[in-house]
Amino acid sequence: MRALIAMRTDCTVLTARHPAHVFRPLPEVLRMWEADGVDTALFRSGIGVVRERYARHGLTRLLPLERVWVGYESSRSGAFGGFHHADQGYRHLQMVAVITMYGPMEDRTPVDPALALLDLLRAYAHDCLHYGSRRRYVEMGGRPVRTQYGINYRRAGGQSYSAADGRGSRHTRNLGVVMEGACDREARSMTRRTAERFGVTQPAGPMGALAYRDVTGTLSGEAAARAARVGGPDEQIRYAASLAAYEERVNLPYAYFLTEFAPGEEDDCHARLVAATISGDTSSLGAWLDERHGPGTFAGLFRTPGYFTPDAAPAR
Template identity: 45%
Template sequence: MADRAELAHLLAARRSTAALDQAHPHMAFSLLHWVLDTWADEAAREVFRQGSALLADRCRELGLRQLLPIDRVWVGVRSTQPEAFGGFHHPNQGYRHVQLASVITMYGRLNDPGSASPELGALDLLRSYAHDCLHFGSFREYRLQGGQVVRSRYGINRRDTQGQAYSALDRDDAVSTRNLGVIMEGATDREARLIAAMVADRLGLAERIAPPDQLAFRDTTGRLRPDDFDHFEPGVATRFQLAMAGYERGVGARYQRFLAEMGGATAGSLHELVVAAIISGDLARLTNWLDRRHGPGSFPRIFRSPAYKGPDPGE
């Protein structure tokens, strides 16, 4: 009976969306399907239309049959705070695994929604949605612990009964990663950026994005340059740009270096194995691939922290 009560509590929390916008009291939210239905700009609609079709095809290739329902995606469309700037790097947004829902924001100044390029806004929204679709489709296990339902396994990652994650945190100055949380986030966003880049190339968006938005365009399509963040200074760069730089250095660039170090010329194959394992929870193909290239027992040798006391993620 206790198990049923806790599971009922989890299901009730999933059905409730009342708490989704508490982190953004100055924001007006709309559901994604309402946002799409009310877009007046046909070019922006085409960006999301083509991107959604590409996303569905790509997810099927990777083993994910269901996308995050668009009526579970809350989009911040307007803010009363004059400095609020929305988009993928807006703070305190993303997928909420308890509610099976997503909180994202439209790209641009949220007190002046018409200020940003509609096509870039649609492309950024597509990236956020694709990113959270993969979080939604990631393998999960839960357990009862201390009267609470806790997530014990997520994708290729796991926590022991003391809450210790499988792999240790990277050092602040790390240029690569051996942290499974960073690897999962990096793999997820690589896929989202791939979809955005394909749509941008199909529609020739690069030539239509104004210079002030080119940095965000390169970020959204995964084409940031090594020197893009060399001259950022606090108080000069916007909060959004600083968040973008921090995410790229802490996630995107580290994941790319990990793929190069572990995969070499076959880095693309390694990436696809990582994403497929995140979705299915089956690590057999990934661990076999690593064992063939780096020796038996590669997965725990590469990723496992000495502080972790539980089973490996695939067990």
């Protein structure tokens, strides 16, 4: 606990990885944008949607806004931020989310405020589920080692419960991918609902259209593949490529997983996955899968054969 508390007291080790960007806690960034004339009602209303939705899944404590650090006003020419910016996201040891303002980052306010607020809401909703997922730690050599995250497990020696998927695989049998996909499905669903409530529509221009469809979960597989070929400044090209890779490796395999094992019941299966990730209890989800696919479905799908072998090599 002392080691974890020390890590959670100071998050500069995370923001220091982005020396060109200015970082401030999310509440300060919202107030700054409001002072510059940006209407942040979209994001503030979206938080209500997130709170209500997650409460139904059993998550009553959201990631504190002051634990979210937002990067902006970059000194790096051509800097481009957003959900798919490199080396950001939720960090469980520090219990901090590091994210960047969507779009060009040279100024302190976004070029497209509505789209930036939607991107911020997607990132926050996404990280709230990471924050609220069940975790268990053990001490190894004086350092905390996570042995459970949601419904995924790892032996103290490093062996993961489920193995990595094969490169280019259409389906997934990896619990990390399943939980990440479930997390983003939730986040994008709430972002889409908020966009509809505020009448935010797809902007003109290939990059804005791509980002809008990404944050609202309306991106097709074909559009994701085309994203990797979006032209423009270097950082925008890299951002689009990262967006496409995330869709290909996380969201599309998760969607395919639901159609594989819950055809016609995708929403029900997804809700059970989210609730199990929050509680860390797979009994209800396992029983639901067993009813449809036979006994031991959960372990049969996800558990790598060497998980209980003490000297097994760690899975990725």
